[in-house]
Amino acid sequence: MTDVFYPALFEQKVRRLADGYQKRFGELFEYDIKxxxxxxxxxxxxxxxxxxxxxxxxxxxxxxxxxxxxEGANFVTSSSTTLAGIIGGLTLNxxxxxxxxxxxxAYTTRVGAGAFKTEDTEEIGTKLQEIGRExxxxxxxxxxxxxxxxxxxxYSNSINYYTSLNLTKLDVLDTFETIKxxxxxxxxxxxxxxxxxxxxxxxxxxxxxxxxxxxxxxxxNARTYDDLPKEARDYVEYIEKFVGVKxxxxxxxxxxxxxxxxx
Numbered sequence: 555m556t557d558v559f560y561p562a563l564f565e566q567k568v569r570r571l572a573d574g575y576q577k578r579f580g581e582l583f584e585y586d587i588k589x590x591x592x593x594x595x596x597x598x599x600x601x602x603x604x605x606x607x608x609x610x611x612x613x614x615x616x617x618x619x620x621x622x623x624x625e626g627a628n629f630v631t632s633s634s635t636t637l638a639g640i641i642g643g644l645t646l647n648x649x650x651x652x653x654x655x656x657x658x659x660a661y662t663t664r665v666g667a668g669a670f671k672t673e674d675t676e677e678i679g680t681k682l683q684e685i686g687r688e689x690x691x692x693x694x695x696x697x698x699x700x701x702x703x704x705x706x707x708x709y710s711n712s713i714n715y716y717t718s719l720n721l722t723k724l725d726v727l728d729t730f731e732t733i734k735x736x737x738x739x740x741x742x743x744x745x746x747x748x749x750x751x752x753x754x755x756x757x758x759x760x761x762x763x764x765x766x767x768x769x770x771x772x773x774x775n776a777r778t779y780d781d782l783p784k785e786a787r788d789y790v791e792y793i794e795k796f797v798g799v800k801x802x803x804x805x806x807x808x809x810x811x812x813x814x815x816x817x
Contacts, residue, residue, distance in 0.1 A: 555605055558598060565591055609645045616650050637714040656716035656799065658707055660724045660789075663688055663697045669753065671761050672700035672736045686726040701763065703736040704796050709749035711797055719797065721790060722805035724782075725812075730768040733789065737796065738762040766792065774807040779816050782806075 557564045568587060575583050615622055624644065626635030633643060641648050661682055664670045673679065682688060682699035689696045710716075727733055739746045739759040750756045769783035776782050782790070782804075794801045804814040 558594060558601065559605075561595070561598075564594065612645050616647055622646075653717045654714055655718050655720050655803070656707070656710060656714060657720045657722060658702075659686075659722050660702060660727055661686070662700050662703045662706070665690075665695070665697050669756055670698055670700060671705075671739065671756070671759065672703045672734075672763075673698050674700045681730075682726060685729070686723055701734040701736060702793070703761075704793065705736055705739055705749050707793075708797050711799055712748070716799045718802035719794065719799050720803035720805070721793065721801050724786065724790075724804055725773045725806045727768065727786075727789075728772055728774075729770060731770065733766050733768050734763040735766065735792070735796075736761050737764045764792070774812060776806050776814060777811070779804070779814055782814070 557567060568590065572585055572587050575585070612622075624640050624646075626640065633639060637651075637654055640646060641651075662670070662672055663682075663686075664673070674682075678701070679699045683696055686699070688699055707719075738761075739750070739756070740762055741755060741759050745762070746755070746759065750759070766789055767785050769785035769789075771783045771786075773782055773786055779787065790801050790804060800816070802816050804816070806812045806814060
């Protein structure tokens, strides 16, 4: 990032990169270097106030007891979004971490290709897409949807050691008569210990599901845990018992106040 603030050096590096791509792709490579450099001449002053020495900035914030909120989103970055990645990437003192919240939808979604053992490409998946409005706001691209996969959630917890969970979009399940939850994978009838790292094991694995009755009542107006239907509370409590982490927050709608906080 610092190269941007040294115009001559930045231009030299951009031209070197462009020349390399031009030699590789020939006429297929269309790139206006002058226009790109002109854009950065405009951006430079705007960017300057946002660029800091990360180590110094984070040390100062921690020494002043500032509250620091960090959010990681998997499959959209090449960096590590785990707790360990946050500590190393931001030079965060692990002793200063007071809470690690795992945010998980009440069902599972994914964008793009990749493993998704509970994906439903028929009625259930379509219904989750429609009720949950699971499509990109700018592209309109539909997200892949399926039942909640607790094998994945438990695996994520074994990496990040959550202090609590935030279960979002519980209201999307309000109209389902029955609800399934993935609780294990099997290969040749034998249950796997955890989420496999080997795709040759993951791809043919059979999903074991636990089925629960739906509540078929609206939860969008619920503001306390006791406001939820019994079946919804059973769903929440099954998840936290399986994962071994308390669900402290429950989202019941798109509004900011549609969030139940349990003591």
